[in-house]
Amino acid sequence: MTGEPVHVVAFGASTAVGRDAWSSAAAVRAGIAGFTDHPYMIDTAGEPMRVALAPWLDIGLSGLERLSALLFPAVDEAVDPLRSNRPSRLNLALALGLPNPRPGLSDDLRPEISARLTERYGGLFGAAAVFPVGHAAGLFALDAACRKLSQGGLDACVVAGVDSYLEPETLEWLESCEQLHGAGPLNNAWGFIPGEAAGAILIARASVVERLQLQPLSSLLGTGTALESKRIKTDTVCIGEGLTGAFRGTLSALPQGSKVTDVYCDMNGEPYRADEYGFTCLRTKAAFEAASEFVAPAANWGDVAAAGGPLHVVLSSIAGLKGYSRGEIALVWASSEDGGRAAAVLRTGARG
Numbered sequence: 334m335t336g337e338p339v340h341v342v343a344f345g346a347s348t349a350v351g352r353d354a355w356s357s358a359a360a361v362r363a364g365i366a367g368f369t370d371h372p373y374m375i376d377t378a379g380e381p382m383r384v385a386l387a388p389w390l391d392i393g394l395s396g397l398e399r400l401s402a403l404l405f406p407a408v409d410e411a412v413d414p415l416r417s418n419r420p421s422r423l424n425l426a427l428a429l430g431l432p433n434p435r436p437g438l439s440d441d442l443r444p445e446i447s448a449r450l451t452e453r454y455g456g457l458f459g460a461a462a463v464f465p466v467g468h469a470a471g472l473f474a475l476d477a478a479c480r481k482l483s484q485g486g487l488d489a490c491v492v493a494g495v496d497s498y499l500e501p502e503t504l505e506w507l508e509s510c511e512q513l514h515g516a517g518p519l520n521n522a523w524g525f526i527p528g529e530a531a532g533a534i535l536i537a538r539a540s541v542v543e544r545l546q547l548q549p550l551s552s553l554l555g556t557g558t559a560l561e562s563k564r565i566k567t568d569t570v571c572i573g574e575g576l577t578g579a580f581r582g583t584l585s586a587l588p589q590g591s592k593v594t595d596v597y598c599d600m601n602g603e604p605y606r607a608d609e610y611g612f613t614c615l616r617t618k619a620a621f622e623a624a625s626e627f628v629a630p631a632a633n634w635g636d637v638a639a640a641g642g643p644l645h646v647v648l649s650s651i652a653g654l655k656g657y658s659r660g661e662i663a664l665v666w667a668s669s670e671d672g673g674r675a676a677a678v679l680r681t682g683a684r685g
Contacts, residue, residue: 335483336482336483336484336485337482337483337485337538337539337540338483338538338539338552338553339479339482339483339536339537339538339539339552339553340536340537340539340542340547340549340550340551340552340553341534341535341536341549341550341551341552341553341646341650341679342414342489342535342536342537342542342547342548342549342550343410343411343412343413343414343534343535343547343550344410344411344532344533344534344535344550344643344646344647344650345406345407345408345409345410345411345413345531345532345533345534346358346407346410346530346531346532346533346644346647347387347402347403347404347406347407347530347531347532348360348367348387348528348530348531348532348634348637348640348644349367349368349385349386349387349388349528349529349530349633349634349635350365350366350367350385350633350634352389352406353406353410354407354410354532354647354651355651357634357644357647357648358647358648358651358652360633360634361628361630361633361634361648362652362655362657364633365633366385366632366633367385367386367388367528367633367634367635368383368384368385368526368635369383369384369385369386369388370382370383370384371383371384371386371499371504372392373392374501374504374505376508376513376515376520377508378515378520380515380520382504382508382513382515382527383514383515383526384498384499384504384526384527384528384635385526385527385528385529385633385634385635386499386528386529387402387403387529387530390402390403392499395499395500396438396439396500397439397442397445397446397449399497399499399529400442400446400495400496400497400531401446401449403495403497403529403530403531403640404446404493404495404531404533405453406531407493407495407531407532407533408427408454408491408493408531408533410533411491411493411533411534411535412457412491412535414535414545414547415489415535415545423488423489423541423545424459424487424488424489425457425458425459425487425488425489425490425491426458426459426460426461426462426478426481426487426489426490426491427450427454427458427460427461427462427490427491427493428461428462428464428474428475428477428478428490428491428492428493429446429450429461429462429463429464429474429493429494429495430464430465430466430469430470430471430472430473430474430492430493430494430495430639430640430642430643431443431446431463431464431465431466431470431494431495431496431639432465432467432470432496432638432639433465433466433467433669433670433671434465435503435506436502436503436505436506437500437501437502437503437504437506438500438503442465443463443465446463446495447461447463458491460487462474462477464477465639466639466669466671466673467496467638467639467669467670467671467673468599468638468639468641468642468667468668468669468670468673469558469642469667469668469669469673469674469675470494470638470639470642470669470673471492471493471494471532471639471640471641471642471643471644471667472556472558472642472665472666472667472675472676472677473558473642473673473675474492474493474494474642474643475492475534475536475553475556475642475643475646475675475677476556476557476558476675476677478490478492478536479536479553479556479677480556482536482537482538483538485538487538488537488538488541489535489536489537489538489541490535490536490537491533491534491535491536492533492534492536492643493531493532493533493534493643494531494532494533494639494640494641494642494643494644495530495531495532495639495640496529496530496531496637496638496639496640497528497529497530498527498528498529498635498636498638499527499529503527504527507524507527510566511524512524512525512603513525513527514526514602523602523603523604524602524603525601525602525603525631525635525636526601526602526631526635526636527635527636528631528634528635528636528637528638529635529637529640530634530637530640530641530644531640532640532641532642532643532644532645532646532647533643534643534646534647534650536553550650550654550682551646551649551650551653551654551663551679551680551681551682552679552680553677553678553679554586554587554588554662554678554679554680555582555583555584555585555586555587555677555678556582556583556675556676556677556678557578557579557580557581557582557583557584557585557675557676557677558579558582558673558674558675558676559575559576559577559578559579559582559674559675560575560578560672560673560674561574561575561576561609561668561672561673561674562574562575562672563575564670564671564672565603565605565670566670571605571608571609571612572608572609572612573608573609573610573611573612573613573616575609575672575674576609576610576612576613576666576668576674576676577612577613577616577617578674579666579674579675579676580613580616580617580620580664580666580676581617582676583664583676583677583678584617584620584664584678586678587620587662587678591662592620592621592622592660592662593620593621593622593624593662593663593664593678594622594623594658594659594660594661594662594663595626595628595649595652595658595659595660595662595663595664595681596621596624596626596627596628596663596664596665596666597627597628597629597630597645597648597649597663597664597665597666598610598627598628598629598645598665598666598667599629599631599636599637599638599641599645599666599667599668600627600629600631601629601631601635601636602631606668609668610627610666621664622659622660623659626659628648630644630645630648641667642665642667642675642677645665645667646665646677646679649663649665649679649681650663650679650681650682652681653681653682654681654682658681661680661681661682662678662679662680662681663678663679663680663681664676664677664678664679665677665678665679
């Protein structure tokens with residue numbers, strides 16, 4: 334990433350283990366898992382489906398209403414520093430990651446949620462872009478936003494992601510695809526726990542951060558995206574070629590002599606994700622201090638798909654600020670079922 338430096342200056346979150354960014358990060362750090370039995374969904378083995386749901390949301394809330402209830406508090410938290418300190422000419426945008434099309438989602442989700450955002454935030458955002466590409470959506474949004482910011486096309490941008498697997502039709506579809514985790518003899522031990530969450534980060538150009546007298550929480554060094562042709566649910570074997578491309582594009586931004594010390598990712602228990610990361614690490618291991626030392630918060634808040642990218646930026650930034658990261662360079666990455674692969678590298682507030 335060339336041009337003016339880009340900093341993270343605020344963040345927000347809504348997860349199964351916390352209603353804001355700091356409580357969610359503390360829960361992940363403490364190893365807390367927000368897993369529970371679904372109140373009424375039963376799997377084909379006759380057992381309640383295990384899920385990670387936001388406990389403050391009524392289980393009857395669904396569709397656009399549920400996604401909005403997750404997303405809006407996260408965005409509100411991220412834009413809070415601007416509420417009393419926003420200059421009239423600040424060029425602020427929104428880049429939003431959304432799920433891939435799938436059973437249980439409205440075909441009109443993209444225009445519906447855009448309309449809700451306009452209704453809630455009015456003219457706060459001068460422009461908005463939506464990336465409906467699943468797990469990697471938030472990092473695709475981050476990549477686009479960073480390019481605009483570093484080139485001077487924007488002053489600041491809220492990069493957000495939201496997802497929920499809790500729709501009954503979605504859960505049934507996951508089970509039919511043999512992706513739903515369960516420990517019984519008729520279940521899939523290599524599936525994942527469906528989750529739901531939203532994450533949001535406020536990023537801004539260095540000159541804007543200085544002008545608004547904001548405190549940088551971490552700095553974005555580079556982003557990378559790629560496409561994987563050998564995808565899950567096809568008769569192919571993924572050996573990490575797409576993820577390698579995303580990593581190489583990102584790692585090229587590492588300062589000379591630096592190595593990645595911390596990794597946050599959306600591995601969720603599915604073997605193909607671990608396999609592609611393993612192959613990718615073999616090709617890029619020189620850039621890591623210890624690539625096997627990663628944090629996969631799906632073990633805490635379930636698989637949160639499109640919300641994951643911004644949330645991983647939140648976790649890595651807070652780890653640096655609180656001093657429990659392994660070092661000062663963090664890599665976050667995500668892998669979408671439709672082939673999207675994305676990564677970003679940050680300098681966090683950890684002691685050097």
